[in-house]
Amino acid sequence: xxxxxxxxxxxxxxxxxxxxxxxxxxxxxxxxxxxxxxxxxxxxxxxxxxxxxxxxxxxxxxxxxxxxxxxxxxxxxxxxxxxxxxxxxxxxxxxxxxxxxxxxxxxxxxxxxxxxxxxxxxxxxxxxxxxxxxxxxxxxxxxxxxxxxxxxxxxxxxxxxxxxxxxxxxxxxxxxxxxxxxxxxxxxxxxxxxxxxxxxxxxxxxxxxxxxxxxxxxxxxxxxxxxxxxxxxxxxxxxxxxxxxxxx
Amino acid sequence: xxxxxxxxxxxxxxxxxxxxxxxxxxxxxxxxxxxxxxxxxxxxxxxxxxxxxxxxxxxxxxxxxxxxxxxxxxxxxxxxxxxxxxxxxxxxxxxxxxxxxxxxxxxxxxxxxxxxxxxxxxxxxxxxxxxxxxxxxxxxxxxxxxxxxxxxxxxxxxxxxxxxxxxxxxxxxxxxxxxxxxxxxxxxxxxxxxxxxxxxxxxxxxxxxxxxxxxxxxxxxxxxxxxxxxxxxxxxxxxxxxxxxxxx
Numbered sequence: 097x098x099x100x101x102x103x104x105x106x107x108x109x110x111x112x113x114x115x116x117x118x119x120x121x122x123x124x125x126x127x128x129x130x131x132x133x134x135x136x137x138x139x140x141x142x143x144x145x146x147x148x149x150x151x152x153x154x155x156x157x158x159x160x161x162x163x164x165x166x167x168x169x170x171x172x173x174x175x176x177x178x179x180x181x182x183x184x185x186x187x188x189x190x191x192x193x194x195x196x197x198x199x200x201x202x203x204x205x206x207x208x209x210x211x212x213x214x215x216x217x218x219x220x221x222x223x224x225x226x227x228x229x230x231x232x233x234x235x236x237x238x239x240x241x242x243x244x245x246x247x248x249x250x251x252x253x254x255x256x257x258x259x260x261x262x263x264x265x266x267x268x269x270x271x272x273x274x275x276x277x278x279x280x281x282x283x284x285x286x287x288x289x290x291x292x293x294x295x296x297x298x299x300x301x302x303x304x305x306x307x308x309x310x311x312x313x314x315x316x317x318x319x320x321x322x323x324x325x326x327x328x329x330x331x332x333x334x335x336x337x338x339x340x341x342x343x344x
Numbered sequence: 345x346x347x348x349x350x351x352x353x354x355x356x357x358x359x360x361x362x363x364x365x366x367x368x369x370x371x372x373x374x375x376x377x378x379x380x381x382x383x384x385x386x387x388x389x390x391x392x393x394x395x396x397x398x399x400x401x402x403x404x405x406x407x408x409x410x411x412x413x414x415x416x417x418x419x420x421x422x423x424x425x426x427x428x429x430x431x432x433x434x435x436x437x438x439x440x441x442x443x444x445x446x447x448x449x450x451x452x453x454x455x456x457x458x459x460x461x462x463x464x465x466x467x468x469x470x471x472x473x474x475x476x477x478x479x480x481x482x483x484x485x486x487x488x489x490x491x492x493x494x495x496x497x498x499x500x501x502x503x504x505x506x507x508x509x510x511x512x513x514x515x516x517x518x519x520x521x522x523x524x525x526x527x528x529x530x531x532x533x534x535x536x537x538x539x540x541x542x543x544x545x546x547x548x549x550x551x552x553x554x555x556x557x558x559x560x561x562x563x564x565x566x567x568x569x570x571x572x573x574x575x576x577x578x579x580x581x582x583x584x585x586x587x588x589x590x591x592x
Binding site: 128175176178179181182183185186187189190191193194197198200201310311314317318 | 378379382383386387390509512513516520546548549551552555556558559562563565566
């Protein structure tokens with residue numbers, strides 16, 4: 097029972113990272129991305145492959161996933177930065193579909209049968225093979241990311257993001273660059289999503305394309321939108337509801 | 345025989361979705377409602393697929409239409425009677441749609457609502473009625489495409505997913521304000537590319553190429569528009585524009 101409860105907690109924490117990252121991008125910067133789950137897939141598969149083939153452990157895996165997500169987010173954002181909302185959605189849908197289809201095709205990534213044999217989370221020689229052992233190892237990066245999101249959102253930089261969301265022309269008129277703000281946010285949130293994918297892989301010791309498809313993306317969006325349902329409660333509470341309900 | 349009730353059901357569902365889901369969303373939205381409608385539609389597809397799997401299972405089966413099957417050879421290509429019926433019906437429906445939009449009063453009303461919503465209302469066109477008719481027409485065409493899909497391939501709950509995703513790609517590559525024949529031409533090109541990739545490489549590469557093309561087109565869109573404007577400017581020289589002045 098404890099194992100199952102800890103498994104639910106771990107799933108909630110991992111999904112919280114996805115939710116917070118998309119909430120920061122959409123809620124503060126006004127940029128909608130359908131590629132959050134796909135960034136998670138890229139980070140997750142990259143760190144899993146390196147763990148299996150190069151012996152990379154959990155902490156370096158997180159860093160590698162974050163850097164990969166950051167770089168990919170910058171590349172995508174350079175194309176997306178001048179697009180209207182509709183075409184941004186289309187671009188991110190195209191990227192998500194193409195990248196996930198490509199992952200299935202790459203030899204050595206398991207195809208549709210999943211990439212198996214990801215080693216357990218290991219930190220300074222301690223191997224977390226049980227769910228209750230993994231919980232603190234998942235909680236720490238989640239707490240760091242949540243803190244980063246909170247600081248970014250509630251700081252003067254957060255006010256800049258809100259002004260970019262509300263009126264780009266006014267933001268430009270006061271001498272701030274909306275394009276730079278969008279670029280930073282897109283890349284940072286992509287890195288966060290990639291870290292979440294990495295944690296998911298190490299937690300389940302498996303990477304599967306079903307973790308990152310359009311149902312996952314819709315679930316992430318539903319968790320953000322459920323803010324409205326629970327009267328704009330803090331995201332972790334709403335992120336908790338959906339995964340718990342789905343597993344009851 | 346089963347096609348007619350199936351298509352009728354598809355039309356009813358399409359009209360019901362427009363009235364019950366989309367119309368209230370658009371009415372409540374304070375600005376453009378593309379995002380809300382897009383997410384709702386995508387979620388409805390996922391829900392529909394899940395219900396289909398719950399009711400009929402995931403195992404596909406081949407539909408026996410009961411029609412006689414014969415083949416013709418065009419060089420090294422073998423076409424079946426089903427292929428010919430599907431292709432000819434598709435072009436007949438495309439031409440019929442074009443003629444309907446272009447030459448009927450209802451078609452002109454649809455074009456009027458699309459180009460200038462407020463002016464269309466001023467001249468007495470009811471936009472809600474037009475939206476219902478458009479959704480009925482769209483659902484009819486999609487249902488017919490679904491029937492063709494299950495005749496050609498397998499009967500499975502998510503049989504419509506790939507065609508609708510490729511149609512989505514064709515619409516955005518052709519440009520959302522393009523005409524019927526433009527969509528048909530781009531759709532044909534997408535189909536040709538998909539089949540060439542399937543034949544030369546593997547069927548699994550097809551989504552990568554199709555969504556990759558969409559990504560490239562959408563990413564380059566702002567730059568293509570700039571090139572188009574500069575080409576137009578270079579063709580129209582200021583000295584070509586003569587203004588007549590008259591003393592009043």
